[in-house]
Amino acid sequence: MSVLSGKKILLGVTAGIAAYKSASLVRAFIKAGASVQVVMTEAAKEFVTPLTLSTLSRNPVHSSFTIEGDENAVWTNHVELGLWADLMVIAPATANTLSKMANGASDNLLLATYLSAKCPVYFAPAMDLDMYIHPSSENSFQKLQSYGNVMIEATSGELASGLVGKGRMAEPEDIVSFIEKDILNKLPFKGKRVMITAGPTYEAIDPVRFIGNHSSGRMGVELALRAASLGAQVDLILGPSAIKVSNSAITVHNVVSGEQMYDAAHAIFNDVDVAIASAAVADYKPATVATEKIKKNDSSMSIELVKTKDILASLGEIKKHQYLLGFALETQNEIENARKKLKKKNLDGIVLNSLNDKGAGFQTKTNKITFIDKEGTATPYELKSKAAVSIDIFDKIASQVL
Structure with a gap:
């Protein structure tokens, strides 16, 4: 049984080409026994559809505070989402989103939810080689980890630009394995x-x-x-x-x-x-x-x-x-x-x-x-x-x- 069994996972999806992997990541979390809700940026919808993620997660996908043009729309409570989760995973995490997270910007539902989360937060960067090694990205990585967030490092390989180097988001199965091991290593009775x-x-x-x-x-x-x-x-x-x-x-x-x-x-x-x-x-x-067998002979x-x-x-x-x-x-x-x-x-x-x-x-x-x-x-x-x-x-x- 996975240590994720019974956990409530909030998956944040941002606008990077690696967003196509988020569907597999949702399935992997569900297979591990977790309940999953998805929050995605508006731009992320250009890479993977909410319908796909809602079908796999068996929950509605959240992307805005209200439904635009619907005068009867119900406000999406980012605080409630943040409190619901046992852990939050942002994958892929683009340079843009990471910079906003590191500096407290809150111009979309995902960022507002992140700032409201009381649970452990994992982030899996995904960006091109030069962006990944840029000092501003390094600064975002370090600042976010200093806040207590956990970074799932990108891997090396062929990138969307055609370059070969570090910046590929970790594969979904590796993300799940990383989180499982991280949780186990922090459990108080590990080794007992x-x-x-x-x-x-x-x-x-x-x-x-x-x-x-x-x-x-x-x-x-x-x-x-x-x-x-x-x-x-x-x-x-x-x-x-x-x-x-x-x-x-x-x-x-x-x-x-x-x-x-x-x-x-x-x-x-x-x-x-x-x-x-x-x-x-x-x-x-x-x-x-x-x-x-003792016979029933006497009273x-x-x-x-x-x-x-x-x-x-x-x-x-x-x-x-x-x-x-x-x-x-x-x-x-x-x-x-x-x-x-x-x-x-x-x-x-x-x-x-x-x-x-x-x-x-x-x-x-x-x-x-x-x-x-x-x-x-x-x-x-x-x-x-x-x-x-x-x-x-x-x-x-x-x-x-x-």
């Missing part, structure tokens, strides 16, 4: 390995029956997806769950029993930087497992249960450099019991869930947590989607490990 246990465990009674719980594994999966989006390499140890995970940064280790989860966690733990135990592991399991049946291995406590005992985060699901004396668990199991933090909170717990898409750090400081959060909760949790982890 994160292990997450998630879901329930099933403890067999016989070949048919088991002891389990209602955990769906959704909270752990959302944590894994968040860790991956932050650049981490993730090991997700997942108990029986209907949720499917497809992300190139996430390795899923499917397990069923607590013993299997224990073994998988210990096989990985020494090599991770962060470990999060969000799984709902069964506390007890049958002392013996019947090899055949009652007794099963001897024995404790399962405490995965979280065992990791706390061997912890060295790792940041270890646990989960606590409580129904009474919640904060006090969570703090005791934090200390007893040698954790760096614990996430408290209370079954007394509506919308929290198992089989829901929402959660309401209190994050307790190593010093025992409790930070409560409002009810949120589990995806939003995963952001809060990783913000807390980042503040302590990065």
Whole structure:
């Protein structure tokens, strides 16, 4: 999965012959899973049509503040466009547009949108050789980069003038690859390995029956997806769950029993930087497992249960450099019991869930947590989607490990 998946990309197209590549660039962004809107200068329409770009982007193309001659035209809000985008890409970026960007000129919709953008901005210059190496162009490049914009350098080759040299806009696939790598290199958890246990465990009674719980594994999966989006390499140890995970940064280790989860966690733990135990592991399991299905003969049946291995406590005992985060699901004396668990199991933090909170717990898409750090400081959060909760949790982890 591309790091651009789910991103909102605003593509600016200016009036250069390389504008014909913008159609391929839109397709490449869409293929990567991004949503795309296009803003183009009026002159750029002479090189590529708005119809082509709107068809490929599946969105209307913006080129002016209003539709000329239409007395009922709606104003195009450049501020709204700038705030919509997760990143803005100007490709091709002509010498004229780059000079205006560098000096704060705002005489068209694209420039006004650029000046309103709060997101990272990438620009891919495209111009003839002598223009590219002219001191004024060099000044524009340097000034724009000093503002925090990212330059995607032009390549060398045959130019529209017939000259051979630097000035060709980078190819669409190379632009996408450049942006992906740039985003990944800036992600806070790049180079970190994160292990997450998630879901329930099933403890067999016989070949048919088991002891389990209602955990769906959704909270752990959302944590894994968040860790991956932050650049981490993730090991997700997942108990029986209907949720499917497809992300190139996430390795899923499917397990069923607590013993299997224990073994998988210990096989990985020494090599991770962060470990999060969000799984709902069964506390007890049958002392013996019947090899055949137990027949329903009597009006009652007794099963001897024995404790399962405490995965979280065992990791706390061997912890060295790792940041270890646990989960606590409580129904009474919640904060006090969570703090005791934090200390007893040698954790760096614990996430408290209370079954007394509506919308929290198992089989829901929402959660309401209190994050307790190593010093025992409790930070409560409002009810949120589990995806939003995963952001809060990783913000807390980042503040302590990065």
